[in-house]
Amino acid sequence: MTKEQFSQYSFLLDRTARRVKQYAQQKFKVGDFDVTVDQWLVLKHLAENEALSQTELATLVFKDQPTLTRIIDILCKKGYVQRVQHPEDRRSFQLLLTTAGEEKVAELKPKISGIREKAWENLGQKDFEEFKRILNTIYTNLE
Template sequence: MEKLNSIIFYNIDKAIRSYRNYAQRQLKANGFTITIDQWLIIKAILENPGITQNEIGDLVFKDNASVTRIIDIMVKSQYVIRKTHTEDRRKTNLEVTESGVKIIKDVQKIVEGNRKKALDNITKEELEIMNNALLKISENCINPKK
């Protein structure tokens, strides 16, 4: 029987979880209360004006309930504001506030340092091979061929 640590998908998940935990600890150690998920959602809104909550969920791999909960927290923290859609009152537009933009800028150096640490001792060639392999895995699962 194969061992867990010999299963590629186990190792991918372990690497992602290890990185997220490390990144969150670094934010906390530097005095930030923002979470990695909040950071991702603010970035998604900034990079995609007019994005819907469903689209945010797809982009950051979160279900709708989680996205709603995170956005509620960010509204209370004054990083994001909800504005009623001008044409459809059932919809809301999300906008990043000045303090939301500031937190993204303030956290950026820590994020870059986290990435650098996580990728330490990995060559450009190894990164390219890994990235290509991960893209192929995604493509195989999104568009499976019989």
């Protein structure tokens, strides 16, 4: 691959990732979801895991600690997340969804699924599998 081709493909990947996020943010705003895309990612990961430390969650959502702290603070104020003293380490906390947080995840899952499906319109299963393979290869190359 030439440098020009590499640059073109990198541009397309970055442009597409930005478009997907912008589209989702617009739909979140119009849909009055009461959370942002980044807040949703935190809620989703907390719903998929029993209890997470902030460090574990930061790794899952690819956020630095200060940014994640702000997101968690907002979700705690909204009543969706709670900080609970870690049972084995009094210096740290575990993050858990509240009942309202669980209800918010259940409410938003089908809506967000619809948003994601829009990006995959006109693509078949074979396209998806090849795309997944390529993205996983790029990800693995950078480990």
